[in-house]
Amino acid sequence: MMQVLPIQSDAPTKESPCPGRLIVLTGPSGVGKGTLMQEMLKRHPELYYSVSVTTRSPRPGEINGENYYFISRSKFEQLVEQGEFLEWAEFAGNYYGTPREAVLNQVQSGKLVVLEIELEGARQIRASFPSALSIFILPPSLNELESRIRGRAQDSEEAIARRLYRAQAEIQAADEFDVQIVNDDLETALQGIEATLFG
């Protein structure tokens, strides 16, 4: 049976004197978090990327267990009741959550564990894990954000409108997080993340 770890504290313990660290990558939908993350994983394969659980339908090309674990709403609600998520939130009509056990095991084994999540979840992690490092990715402008979401061509008009509406409030929360990085030029943004993580 897998060990269940407490979520309240991320302080070192006798069992885990040198834990890893949680890294939160947040920012509005379409800003490029996933793109930045994929490139970071190529350059730094020692990072552990937490695959989230969602009730959203897979987009073309998305693979269960790789991009997300795709499950039903009723199953998600059951997992919430069972305390299986480190954080979870409803976003644009779907649930998203971070599997608790896998992430905590990786942190305790000394890994840098990256969560790519939306604002409400990022706030939950900051409250539960004050030593988590949080990075907020900003778009160069709202117009560019809209072009990126549209350019991705994977969301309905309704989903695009919901994401853009929410983006405006999300951007205002950027200062709550440790570091803010504008994803205008991809390479510059990547170097900003690398400098934040590795000094």
Ligand SMILES: Nc1ncnc2c1ncn2[C@@H]1O[C@H](COP(=O)(O)OP(=O)(O)OP(=O)(O)O)[C@@H](O)[C@H]1O
């Ligand atoms: N620096 C950049 N310049 C131009 N286009 C970019 C840049 N970064 C990402 N993109 C493009 O923007 C689109 C959205 O990127 P991506 O899917 O990575 O965003 P996201 O923040 O992960 O979105 P979501 O939160 O909805 O999953 C993609 O088509 C991607 O190729």
Ligand SMILES: Nc1nc2c(ncn2[C@@H]2O[C@H](COP(=O)(O)O)[C@@H](O)[C@H]2O)c(=O)[nH]1
């Ligand atoms: N709170 C959480 N947010 C998550 C998680 N996994 C992804 N996300 C965020 O949801 C939105 C929408 O994602 P999309 O794939 O449908 O475009 C985006 O901001 C993701 O970062 C999670 O586990 N918890």
